[in-house]
Amino acid sequence: MTTDLPILTIDFDGVVCAPPFGRNLGIHREFLNADTPPPEARTWPRWLGGPLDHLRFDWRRPLPEARDALQRLAVHRTLVVLTGRRSSPLPWMRRHGLADYFDRILINEGPRKSPHYKLAQVLELSATEHVDDDGRTAQLLAQHSSVRLFLRDWPRNHDLPFDPRVERIANLLALAELIEAGDNTQMKHIDD
Secondary structure (H helix, E strand, C coil): CCCCCCEEEECCECCCECCHHHCCCCCCCCCCCCCCCCCECCCCCHHHHHHHHHHHHCCCCECCCHHHHHHHHHHHCEEEEECCCCCCCHHHHHHCCCHHHCCEEECCCCCECHHHHHHHHHHHHCCCEEEECCHHHHHHHHHHCCCEEEEECCHHHCCCCCCCCEEEECCHHHHHHHHHHHHHHHHHHHHC
């Protein structure tokens, strides 16, 4: 399904997949020091990590607006899941009818923690936009990339002092509306 549309990378948990009990407690409230080397992630052995991920994630539901938003976004962007998870969310995406909207799924199989892993992938893909719910990831990307950043607003990231390039959005549907409006404005200028 590879297209020539601009690449939008999308964090998965808290952006597409609902957090447990509607409370996104996994959001970090402290920013990373951009001048220090990336710390290595602590990971479970692969034989244990996969089953633990299934216990943590399989029972969750998509956020209510996810399907409509992804359908609309896929018209304007090449969508890539960029998750810090260490196991693929593809079976979950298929079960919920969301897999066909994405061109690729990138999971963190290396030694980096999620923010630095996402930074490296955004740069490698030459993504033009990224949406995340984790403030430290958004801040790191703002400091080290030219990607347009969207932060999915949750109570735990709401009052943090972000780089001015970090744009808050209520949810994926708000992002779809923003991108559609921007693309329509660009098309109008081309037609004029």
